[in-house]
Amino acid sequence: MATLDGHAGQQDNTADIGSEPQSVRYITAVFGVTAAEVQKLRHDPLELFTRAVQPVLWLLLFGEVMARVRGLSPENVSYLDFLAPGILAQSALFVAIFYGISAIWERDLGILHRYLVSPAPRSALVLGKAISAGIRALSQAIIVYILAFFVGVGIDFSPLNILGVAAIIVLGSGLFATLSLIIACLVKTRERFMGIGQVLTMPIFFASNAIYPISLMPAWLRTVSQLNPLTYEVDVLRALMLKSGASAYGLPFDFAVLAGTLVVLVAIAARLYPRMAV
Amino acid sequence: MPDKTDTSTEPKSAVSLVELTKKFGDFFAVDHISFEVAEGEIFGLIGPNGAGKSTAIKMLTTLLPPTSGTATVAGCDIIREAGEVRRKIGYVPQLLSADGSLTGYENMLLSARLYGIPRQQQAPRILDALGIMGLADYADHLVSRYSGGMIRRLEIALSMLHRPAVLFMDEPTSGLDPAAREAVWDHISELRRRFHTTIIVTSHYMEEVEALCHRVALIARGRIAAIGTPAELKSSIGPDATLDDVFEALVDASETETERSYGDVRRARRAARQHG
Numbered sequence: 441m442a443t444l445d446g447h448a449g450q451q452d453n454t455a456d457i458g459s460e461p462q463s464v465r466y467i468t469a470v471f472g473v474t475a476a477e478v479q480k481l482r483h484d485p486l487e488l489f490t491r492a493v494q495p496v497l498w499l500l501l502f503g504e505v506m507a508r509v510r511g512l513s514p515e516n517v518s519y520l521d522f523l524a525p526g527i528l529a530q531s532a533l534f535v536a537i538f539y540g541i542s543a544i545w546e547r548d549l550g551i552l553h554r555y556l557v558s559p560a561p562r563s564a565l566v567l568g569k570a571i572s573a574g575i576r577a578l579s580q581a582i583i584v585y586i587l588a589f590f591v592g593v594g595i596d597f598s599p600l601n602i603l604g605v606a607a608i609i610v611l612g613s614g615l616f617a618t619l620s621l622i623i624a625c626l627v628k629t630r631e632r633f634m635g636i637g638q639v640l641t642m643p644i645f646f647a648s649n650a651i652y653p654i655s656l657m658p659a660w661l662r663t664v665s666q667l668n669p670l671t672y673e674v675d676v677l678r679a680l681m682l683k684s685g686a687s688a689y690g691l692p693f694d695f696a697v698l699a700g701t702l703v704v705l706v707a708i709a710a711r712l713y714p715r716m717a718v
Numbered sequence: 719m720p721d722k723t724d725t726s727t728e729p730k731s732a733v734s735l736v737e738l739t740k741k742f743g744d745f746f747a748v749d750h751i752s753f754e755v756a757e758g759e760i761f762g763l764i765g766p767n768g769a770g771k772s773t774a775i776k777m778l779t780t781l782l783p784p785t786s787g788t789a790t791v792a793g794c795d796i797i798r799e800a801g802e803v804r805r806k807i808g809y810v811p812q813l814l815s816a817d818g819s820l821t822g823y824e825n826m827l828l829s830a831r832l833y834g835i836p837r838q839q840q841a842p843r844i845l846d847a848l849g850i851m852g853l854a855d856y857a858d859h860l861v862s863r864y865s866g867g868m869i870r871r872l873e874i875a876l877s878m879l880h881r882p883a884v885l886f887m888d889e890p891t892s893g894l895d896p897a898a899r900e901a902v903w904d905h906i907s908e909l910r911r912r913f914h915t916t917i918i919v920t921s922h923y924m925e926e927v928e929a930l931c932h933r934v935a936l937i938a939r940g941r942i943a944a945i946g947t948p949a950e951l952k953s954s955i956g957p958d959a960t961l962d963d964v965f966e967a968l969v970d971a972s973e974t975e976t977e978r979s980y981g982d983v984r985r986a987r988r989a990a991r992q993h994g
Contacts, residue, residue, distance in 0.1 A: 465834040472831025480819045550813030557779050558832035559804040717781040
């Protein structure tokens, strides 16, 4: 059909959309969601730094006191060294586990409906959100690194290790953010979500190796910890963040557990996400 | 339509509802609705709040699965081919859905990526759409600083980015001042003229519906109370009737018809009103 106004590009219609391979469209959608979240952070970066309070308290107050207790950390690793990666994982967890609230917020505003009427695959939307949450959590890594450096933690600053830490923070936080999104899809209101978020955070945190070694735990709790993805996140962080660090389970195993859990959670969330529109 | 020839003189239907139904518990929000909308038509859905207009639109845009019945939109079934339907439709929801924490351009870019618009086409299309909607100068402003009318225009631009065959708009002018409403409608008509888009729109402003819609369906209590051109609907009521009169007469009639099912509560409420 000829157009009267002579604008270039007016005649193209829906036909040329979707001409690219499915994989390209999938990645484009994931990237689109993530890029939008990063743009939001650029417009309003203050939020990132208001979250600095918690790691400060844990490292400076809790850490300094507990450092006087013997046997909390393996021999030849100081307790502060032992604690720093745990606090990094914990503060990233806290950012991620309340991520679902933004999905509820988007639902109430109608932004969510825009996502859901688009042809983007549901799992691409969810994965994009997960990676965004991971990027948000990276701000915590910067804060914890600076703090840890000043309290004398033996940090390994080699670029490869820092890159690995960043990747694991994005992966681990993406995983917990997706869990959070699943909860948001099920409860749908902010009030109920806040309640459940609070109830979840503490068990995930305490039933892990974040602030004490699991060898100190009773047998049943040790089992729970070994089913907890946070344990494997902390294990990688200990190995990569510290000069004295070593992995208890092996990095490939840690990585496989985290990636596998993320895939499963994204698949579940992709099924539930459309329910939010109802 | 069984006719598959492209040269058909019959207008093809862009949207066709077949006994479309949505039940929430025991309540029929949309109750076996069937109608067709022709290609290129601007079709109005009117009716009181809670009549089922938004529920119908949510089903047609694949946001809500029907309880029974189905519909085809741009030739695709909303249940079996939901993904294909999404590719072919645009949707302007009732709530202002543009993201206030992004700029106008960033909102557009997000949509372009979600719809898989090829990279080299993204920027020209976005700038073109923002230009049509009179937002070119505000592309880099945060949407939270836009006025209500500007947000609406941005949303129309968003929904048109992938050149949908059918555009659904749920009360696109609600909450806008008269000048902004007029601007929105001008843009809607312009889009239809340029891209031959079929438009299904809900509204509470009868004068708008009368001026712009080719045909109108009045929905009350989940059913179609009347359907036709605005002129047809008016003449069915009386010689000097307005669309407002049609609205009131038909809504009242549908209420008395279902009076019994609602029974005592409504009667009691009405009695209370009569007795002051």
